[in-house]
Amino acid sequence: MPYLQAIATDRKKCVRQLDTNIIKTELKAKDKKLKYFGLPGPDMVDCLTWKEYLQEIIAVEIEDKYIPYMFNTACLHKIEGILTVLYGDIDEIILSGQDKNGIKIDPLLPFNLVNLDYEGPLSTALGAAYSKRLEALRKLVMMQTEKKVESWLLFVTYNISPYRWREEYVEKLFETASKVIDEIRRYNVNIYTSLKQKLNYPYYNTSSLEEKVELLTLALSVVVLNTVLKAGKFEIDLDNSFVVTYEGGFNAKMCHIALRLIRCEVLDTPTQYSQICELITKKTFKLEKHNSELSLKPILG
Numbered sequence: 001m002p003y004l005q006a007i008a009t010d011r012k013k014c015v016r017q018l019d020t021n022i023i024k025t026e027l028k029a030k031d032k033k034l035k036y037f038g039l040p041g042p043d044m045v046d047c048l049t050w051k052e053y054l055q056e057i058i059a060v061e062i063e064d065k066y067i068p069y070m071f072n073t074a075c076l077h078k079i080e081g082i083l084t085v086l087y088g089d090i091d092e093i094i095l096s097g098q099d100k101n102g103i104k105i106d107p108l109l110p111f112n113l114v115n116l117d118y119e120g121p122l123s124t125a126l127g128a129a130y131s132k133r134l135e136a137l138r139k140l141v142m143m144q145t146e147k148k149v150e151s152w153l154l155f156v157t158y159n160i161s162p163y164r165w166r167e168e169y170v171e172k173l174f175e176t177a178s179k180v181i182d183e184i185r186r187y188n189v190n191i192y193t194s195l196k197q198k199l200n201y202p203y204y205n206t207s208s209l210e211e212k213v214e215l216l217t218l219a220l221s222v223v224v225l226n227t228v229l230k231a232g233k234f235e236i237d238l239d240n241s242f243v244v245t246y247e248g249g250f251n252a253k254m255c256h257i258a259l260r261l262i263r264c265e266v267l268d269t270p271t272q273y274s275q276i277c278e279l280i281t282k283k284t285f286k287l288e289k290h291n292s293e294l295s296l297k298p299i300l301g
Ligand SMILES: C[S@@+](CC[C@H](N)C(=O)[O-])C[C@H]1O[C@@H](n2cnc3c(N)ncnc32)[C@H](O)[C@@H]1O
Pocket: 004, 039, 040, 041, 042, 043, 044, 045, 046, 047, 060, 061, 062, 063, 066, 088, 089, 090, 091, 117, 118, 119, 120
C-alpha cells in the first residue's frame, strides 16, 4: 500500500494541474528539462506526475525508513538514474549547507523547480518549525540569486488547519504580516485598507473555520512573498503564480503558494509591494467544490 497516495484528493490533483501549467511555461522558456529539489516522499507522486519535464531530481527526506522505498519507487518508474536523495531536515540542510551524510548542496545548485511540500495532514504539529522554515526559505532564495539562475519555480505548501497552529505562532504570524501591511500603506492605500480590514478581524474572536483559514492564508502569503522578494533579486511572474487554499486528506486545510520567479537587477520597494498586492488581490484563491465541480474563488473578492 503506498504511504501517501491514499490521501491524494481530487483537490490536490487540481492544484497539481495548476502547477503543471506553470511548469510547462518554465520548460518552454528554458527549452530544457528542469532540475527538481524538494520533498517527494516515498511515493514521489509529484516527481512521477512531472517525470517528463525533469532532468534531475534532488529529493530530501527526513525519515530514513522512507529512503529505500523512494529508490524502489524510482526504479519501478525508471527514474533512478536521475535521483539523488539527501537525508535530513530540508531546512537544516539549506541552512547548514549539507545533509546528515555530509553531502553538500552548493554543487547541486541552482534548482529550476523547488517543491517544499512539507506536510501531509498526518505529520506533527507545525509549532517551532515556522521561523526555521522562513529562515531556510530566505537562504534558499539567496543561494539561487548567487547562482544567477534566470528563472525558477518555487512551490510551498503549508498545513493551515487552525487546530495545528499554536496561539503563539498565530500571533507571531499576524505580527509579521501586520508590519508588512503597514509598509504597503505607503505605496498602495487601497490594498492596505482591504488587507487591514480583513486582517484586523480578530482571529480568536471568530469560531468560523473558513474565516480562520482565510485569515491564515492572507497572513502567510504576505509573509512568504515578502520574505522571497526581500531575500534575492527576483520578480514574480504574476501570470504564472498563484496562492490557493484547499482541503487535503482528512479535511486538513492546506495553503499552496506557487511562484514563477524571474531574475532582475534590482527590485525596488514600491515594485516589491505592488507585486505582493497584485498576487494577494488577484491571484489568491480558495478551491471550492459545489455539485462535484471544483472552482477557484478569490479570497479578497
Ligand atoms: C507531503 S509528503 C510529500 C508528498 C509529495 N510531494 C507529493 O506530491 O505527493 C512530504 C514528505 O517529506 C518528508 N518531510 C516532511 N517534512 C520534512 C522536512 N522538514 N525535511 C525533510 N523531509 C521532510 C515527509 O517525511 C514526507 O515523506
